[in-house]
Amino acid sequence: MKIYKTGDIVDIKGNGAIQKGMPHKIYHGKTGRVFNVTRRAVGVVVNKRVKGRILAKKINLRVEHIFQSRCREDFLKRVKANDEKKRQAKKEGKRVQLKRMPVQPRTQHFVRTKRNEPEVVEPIPYEFVA
Numbered sequence: 001m002k003i004y005k006t007g008d009i010v011d012i013k014g015n016g017a018i019q020k021g022m023p024h025k026i027y028h029g030k031t032g033r034v035f036n037v038t039r040r041a042v043g044v045v046v047n048k049r050v051k052g053r054i055l056a057k058k059i060n061l062r063v064e065h066i067f068q069s070r071c072r073e074d075f076l077k078r079v080k081a082n083d084e085k086k087r088q089a090k091k092e093g094k095r096v097q098l099k100r101m102p103v104q105p106r107t108q109h110f111v112r113t114k115r116n117e118p119e120v121v122e123p124i125p126y127e128f129v130a
Helices: 072-091
Strands: 008-010 031-037 041-050 055-060 065-067
Touching: 008 055, 031 055
Parallel strands: none
Antiparallel strands: 008 031, 008 065, 031 041, 041 055
16 A cells, blocks of 8 residues: 555546445546545545536545556656756756757658659549439
């Protein structure tokens, strides 16, 4: 069993083998933050959409129905990599770009048709079969 602490981010996944402390079907697959820890259960704050609003709901679940969330792994990995880049740049005395950049367009090139004949794309004609 995993030890959960207040502030941990957890994923809710109902386990049918244990019916006690099971989440309602609305909360299955949701991610929340632990606000209370007891011997067998944890309290989790989850956002729930009700009509046009999003409400913060506090629910109590047994530990069999929750798992440590992996949603922050990429962020934490990026923070460590950025710190390392900053350290290297400071040592070398130059600036470094740390912001995420979207994928740039591909570079230009010629499409040759010497051995690559153009393919005609057209819809198949409709045939009425009676």
